[in-house]
Amino acid sequence: MLIGLILAIGIGILIGIITGLFPGIHINLVGAFLITLSYSLFNQFSMIYLVVFISALAITHTFIDFIPSIFLGCPDTDTELSVLPGHEMLKQGKGYEAVMRTAYGGLSGVILLVILSFPLSLLLSKIYPPIQKIIPYILILVCIIMVLSEKNKFKAFLVLILTGILGTFVLDLNLKEPLLPLLSGLFGSSMLLLSIKQKTKIPTQKISFEKIKLKNMLRPLSGAIIASPLCGFLPGLGGGQAAVIGNQISRTNTKDFLLLLGTVNVLVMGLSFVSLYSISKTRTGAAAAVQSLLGQINLSTLLLILFVCLISGIASFFLVKKLSIIFLKYIEKINYNKLSKGIIIFLAILILIISGILGLFIFTLSTAVGYYCIQLNVKKTQMMGCLLIPTILLYLF
Numbered sequence: 001m002l003i004g005l006i007l008a009i010g011i012g013i014l015i016g017i018i019t020g021l022f023p024g025i026h027i028n029l030v031g032a033f034l035i036t037l038s039y040s041l042f043n044q045f046s047m048i049y050l051v052v053f054i055s056a057l058a059i060t061h062t063f064i065d066f067i068p069s070i071f072l073g074c075p076d077t078d079t080e081l082s083v084l085p086g087h088e089m090l091k092q093g094k095g096y097e098a099v100m101r102t103a104y105g106g107l108s109g110v111i112l113l114v115i116l117s118f119p120l121s122l123l124l125s126k127i128y129p130p131i132q133k134i135i136p137y138i139l140i141l142v143c144i145i146m147v148l149s150e151k152n153k154f155k156a157f158l159v160l161i162l163t164g165i166l167g168t169f170v171l172d173l174n175l176k177e178p179l180l181p182l183l184s185g186l187f188g189s190s191m192l193l194l195s196i197k198q199k200t201k202i203p204t205q206k207i208s209f210e211k212i213k214l215k216n217m218l219r220p221l222s223g224a225i226i227a228s229p230l231c232g233f234l235p236g237l238g239g240g241q242a243a244v245i246g247n248q249i250s251r252t253n254t255k256d257f258l259l260l261l262g263t264v265n266v267l268v269m270g271l272s273f274v275s276l277y278s279i280s281k282t283r284t285g286a287a288a289a290v291q292s293l294l295g296q297i298n299l300s301t302l303l304l305i306l307f308v309c310l311i312s313g314i315a316s317f318f319l320v321k322k323l324s325i326i327f328l329k330y331i332e333k334i335n336y337n338k339l340s341k342g343i344i345i346f347l348a349i350l351i352l353i354i355s356g357i358l359g360l361f362i363f364t365l366s367t368a369v370g371y372y373c374i375q376l377n378v379k380k381t382q383m384m385g386c387l388l389i390p391t392i393l394l395y396l397f
Helices: 001-021 027-038 048-063 066-071 080-091 095-148 151-170 180-197 213-233 239-250 253-277 285-294 300-333 336-375 380-396
Strands: none
Touching: 001 048, 001 066, 001 300, 048 066, 048 095, 048 253, 048 285, 048 300, 066 080, 066 095, 066 300, 080 095, 080 253, 095 151, 095 213, 095 239, 095 253, 095 300, 095 380, 151 180, 151 336, 151 380, 180 336, 180 380, 213 239, 213 253, 239 253, 239 380, 253 285, 253 300, 336 380
């Protein structure tokens, strides 16, 4: 059994690298594919091996996913906010530092996951019903604080509402993978178009950065600890919303925001398994896949999943370090304007294949909206209205 578990972890990490590096392949798609095959091709294997595989894949994907998001501007549904500060640091020759900050955040996240899982599990059953009722009001408060934090409050409000209307419109469509064209347009291709217009050239990247001191991590980690459980246990809220809430709590700078985002994404993913154990609710595609395979999980299974998350997270930290250096060797030799155009074309083709003609239209519309919002010179987190506003409306109505 031990050899089988080791193999399951190893294969999960390997597939997580592939899904993380390849834009558009999300853990939810892999989970759905595995569920389909599990009842036919995998009958001879114990389902626990598949659970271990999915857990390792999910955590690895969460770490690796930041590499294409920051270096190439191809965001996934949980890394869209990393494109903005990450791209700015890339243009300053600090792309490696940007990615490694998310990796340090992720490593902190898996450690915090192990520490916090059981206290949160015990607390969850008692506070879940009342918190669920006040979620829309918490999010409304977050939106108000976001707008008030800007110098030009009208422009900030305009971006929040404009992207909120767009997000509500898109999520109401009968569209396969609606977040792919929505987020790729708002946070990916819009930024790439701006780089093309400005004829951005990627400078020589520094493969080193100042060591992150523990005391400097306390602010972003505190925001992540408060926001992640909220989003890990409740429907409609993901890593993006958790990062926005956490940032309003801890008031981080650009570099610390990447640290916070790395921590949040790992915690939200890991706590979705805790949610499955505590209240039989799934909050991520990975947790939904585990539920489909095993139904309700017991304490020993949760312990195994947490162990796998810890091992996969530690391994992924070093993998991010190695893969980032490989990426940098190639990105400096490439014409960035041509690369940006190629990525936009790639995203358009990918969206056309996955979401069809309507998805391509949404991608074009989202790109235009994102480009306009960037020109207004307010914090790019205001564009998270595309997810915050629909979530508020979902809870209220």
